[in-house]
Amino acid sequence: MKDTDPIDTLIGLMARLPGLGPRSARRAVLHLIRKRGPLLQPLSEAMTEVARTARECLNCGNVSTSDICPICTDEGRGNGLLCVVEDVADLWAMERAQVFRGRYHVLGGTLSALDGVGPDELRIPRLMDRLGAENVTEVILALNATIDGQTTAHYIADQLEGRVSVSSLAQGVPIGGELDYLDDGTITAALNARKRF
Amino acid sequence: MKDTDPIDTLIGLMARLPGLGPRSARRAVLHLIRKRGPLLQPLSEAMTEVARTARECLNCGNVSTSDICPICTDEGRGNGLLCVVEDVADLWAMERAQVFRGRYHVLGGTLSALDGVGPDELRIPRLMDRLGAENVTEVILALNATIDGQTTAHYIADQLEGRVSVSSLAQGVPIGGELDYLDDGTITAALNARKRF
Structure with missing residues (x-):
């Protein structure tokens, strides 16, 4: 296949996403082509929409589709x-x-x-x-x-x-954590910040 | 964030790709938003193009952007x-x-x-x-x-x-393979198909 093939172009771009390499990009593109109606078309439209609208909130730096993000404009959060x-x-x-x-x-x-x-x-x-x-x-x-x-x-x-x-934020033992699997630094922090039971 | 947010929509669709889950989909979408010019826009265009043009080769079933794929039309491959x-x-x-x-x-x-x-x-x-x-x-x-x-x-x-x-295709020891790591079936197949050295 030639490099100008749209399918190859798509594979090359997908492979640049974090968490995807060339092999998983090929697999994802094949999946997309098989699911053209339910997945590829909505995905391409969503990408176009995000490319058009996504920006940084001028106030807080959150990503948003408006100049000021919904969290910053939410009066209940003030x-x-x-x-x-x-x-x-x-x-x-x-x-x-x-x-x-x-x-x-x-x-x-x-x-x-x-x-x-x-x-x-x-x-x-x-x-x-x-x-x-x-x-x-x-x-x-x-x-x-x-x-x-x-x-x-x-x-x-x-x-x-x-x-x-x-x-x-408090530092200590994560919920569900087992002491045996925790690093020394976490145990030290948890011990130093111990609370009356 | 509301579910109708285009960014959430994109994350939900990306999470349906093989090899990506909700966490890696969020990471990929953040990466795309940060690299809007060099990555998100070309990717959205490539997806639109593939959604428009990709089809199965009527002759061999390969995916292609034409009714008959380049391999089937290549006279040198006949x-x-x-x-x-x-x-x-x-x-x-x-x-x-x-x-x-x-x-x-x-x-x-x-x-x-x-x-x-x-x-x-x-x-x-x-x-x-x-x-x-x-x-x-x-x-x-x-x-x-x-x-x-x-x-x-x-x-x-x-x-x-x-x-x-x-x-x-021949069955046997893969190139670079070590016997110690091969399954019994592969070793049996390789032994049965042994060749004069």
């Missing part, structure tokens, strides 16, 4: 709580838990001296602006428990000191 | 060799090896009494028609080395007996 996350995948993970009813602020990464990512590359100045504009009373740092995530959390906590209450 | 495969993925695998220069016949599955797949559900009548029409001298059965694949191979070989020469 409760003074602001949850800071690294990226949109983390925001979606928080939303799936269906427990947080405030708003979010997506940094778009973590501080990294090695990669040349400073506060201005992240959405930190915008975070400062939001504190007063949205009457934020508490900032919840929900950054990943990695070195870069925690460095970024410390930096932001320093910046916010004296302006607003700052908290971070 | 050498009398016809390779019978189960599905298009197997045809592509043979083509990647770049060793076979004849034509293909895609059955579209295997015979299966349990699933009610008989010869007429596969492309077996069309195979019979092609023998004379294309002056086929040898049919190479390249079916999977599974029970269903081999049952189908035996059925086709019976049908072809006396009309044309029939062969099948």
Whole structure:
């Protein structure tokens, strides 16, 4: 088959998705061609629609189909709580838990001296602006428990000191977790943060 | 987020691809939104194009963007060799090896009494028609080395007996294979088909 074949073009593009390689891209494209009506056509229309409408929320950095995302415009969420996350995948993970009813602020990464990512590359100045504009009373740092995530959390906590209450997600044994399979750092954190039973 | 959100729609459709689940579909969609220009737009155009043009080759069952696929119309491949495969993925695998220069016949599955797949559900009548029409001298059965694949191979070989020469792919130790990791059936087949060194 020639490289200009639309099927080959599609396979090549699908193989660039995270989690798909050349083999699984071929399998996915064959599946799409077999399910042209129920899957390929709706998928191609959904992609065209997302390509046309998807953008970053100007306020919080969430992906959205409007300039300001539905979470930022939801009056019921203006409760003074602001949850800071690294990226949109983390925001979606928080939303799936269906427990947080405030708003979010997506940094778009973590501080990294090695990669040349400073506060201005992240959405930190915008975070400062939001504190007063949205009457934020508490900032919840929900950054990943990695070195870069925690460095970024410390930096932001320093910046916010004296302006607003700052908290971070608890660290400890995950629900369903077995001690035998946990790393030393998690056990240490869980022991240090132990609670009266 | 509401279910009518185009981004959610796209995630739901992507999750129906083989090899992707809900989590990897979300990751893929975020990746697509971040790479809108270089990836999402070309991908959506390629999908639209494939949805518009892809079809089954009327002659061999390969997927193609024309009624008769490029392999069937390639005069250089009319050498009398016809390779019978189960599905298009197997045809592509043979083509990647770049060793076979004849034509293909895609059955579209295997015979299966349990699933009610008989010869007429596969492309077996069309195979019979092609023998004379294309002056086929040898049919190479390249079916999977599974029970269903081999049952189908035996059925086709019976049908072809006396009309044309029939062969099948050799079975044995795969290139780079280590005996210690091979199953008993493969070792038995390799021993029975041993060759003078």
